[in-house]
Amino acid sequence: MQRVLVAGSGGGIGEALVHGLRQAGYSVFTLSRTGTPSSEHCVADLSSAAAxxxxxxxxxxxxPDVVFCCAGVLHDGQHGPEKNVGSISxxxxxxxxxxxxxxxVHLAQxxxxxxxxxASVKWISLSAMVGSISDNRLGGWYSYRMSKAALNMFIRNLAIEWERKAPASVVVAQHPGTTDSALSQPFQAGIADGRLYTVAQTASRLIAVMQALSPQQHGKLLHWDGSVIPF
Ligand SMILES: NC(=O)c1ccc[n+]([C@@H]2O[C@H](COP(=O)([O-])OP(=O)(O)OC[C@H]3O[C@@H](n4cnc5c(N)ncnc54)[C@H](OP(=O)(O)O)[C@@H]3O)[C@@H](O)[C@H]2O)c1
Incomplete structure (x- = not known):
């Protein structure tokens, strides 16, 4: 049975991935800042090098045969996507x-x-389409776009490094699609009909793409359907 690690299992998409993977018969392990430690669950703050x-x-x-890293942030009580350069703090x-x-970075370390x-590991880092520089025609969302662009570059580098270290592995960044979770909740008003997906829909698509991951996708930023989004 394939062993899958879901890091960031406390988030909306992470939790749905755990559920979907278990239903699909995978042996699932989790990592989150919350919960009770066990042989199947690691409690750690991935943003800290000390972990x-x-x-x-x-x-x-x-x-693990498969790793999903779901960690990310778009807003908190005080901060959110910036509309102009003056709003960047x-x-x-x-x-x-x-x-x-x-x-x-820390999970890869x-x-x-x-x-x-x-080793033959499938690595999927949840990123975002708005981190694509060539796709950016609307502007705004400075901190989120810049940090996801940095994540995309990290994934590209990691893919090159692990090509030598573990040639059968596939490393990708993936846009999960706009999903109804705490992260997107304040920004759902402007989303076109049919473009906001449930966490269960998103999880089942991510699992389907993971199952079909091929060496041609290695080092790429993928859409939720597995097609390539140019960096
Ligand atoms: N929802 C969308 O529409 C959408 C669209 C594009 C991309 N994405 C990306 O998909 C991923 C999952 O998003 P989601 O919708 O499931 O959001 P969410 O429900 O807000 O989950 C956030 C995730 O980030 C982790 N996290 C949050 N703050 C952290 C911190 N200070 N230190 C370490 N980890 C932290 C959480 O891990 P714990 O388990 O430790 O809580 C959780 O896995 C994110 O990378 C997001 O950018 C989402």
Whole structure:
């Protein structure tokens, strides 16, 4: 049975992924800032480098075939997407980097020493289409766009590095589609009919794309249907 790690399992999409994967018969392991630690659940703050060693110990026992990293942030009580350059605050931009980039970096740092040339891992980092520089025609959302663009570059680099380290592995960033979760909740008013998906719909699409991941998709930013979004 394939072993799947869902990191960020406390979020809307993460939780639905866990449910969908279990229903599909996968052996599922989880990582979140919340919950009770067990052999199947690691409690750690992925945005902190101090967590890397304990996450590595957990991963060494899990030996995942598939990793989904769901961590990300778009808004909190005080901050949200900026409409103009004057609204960018250093603190929020740095926090966006901390939550949209560092968890993916730290999780990869935890897994990297466990990989060898015979490893065959599918790695899916949830990113966002708005992190595509070539797709940006509307502007705005500075901190989210910049931090997701940085995540996309990280994934591109990681794919190149792991091509040598574990050649059978596939590393991608993926846009999950606009999904009804806490992250999108304040911004759902302007979404066209039929373009806001339930977490269950999104999870089942992410699982389908994961199952069909091919070496041609390695190092790419994928849409929720598996097609390639140019960086
Ligand atoms: N919903 C959408 O429409 C949409 C669209 C495009 C892209 N995405 C991306 O999809 C991913 C999942 O989003 P979601 O809709 O499920 O959002 P969500 O419900 O708000 O979940 C947020 C996720 O980020 C983690 N997280 C939040 N703050 C963190 C912090 N300070 N330190 C470490 N981890 C933190 C949470 O992990 P814990 O388990 O530790 O709580 C959780 O996995 C995100 O990367 C998001 O950018 C979502």
């Amino acid at each position: 890397v060693n304990s996450i590595r110990t957990f991963l060494a026992s899990v030996q 250093d603190d929020w931009l740095l926090h966006s980097m901390r939550v949209n980039v560092l968890p993916h 935890a897994l990297a020493p466990l990989l060898n040339r015979s």
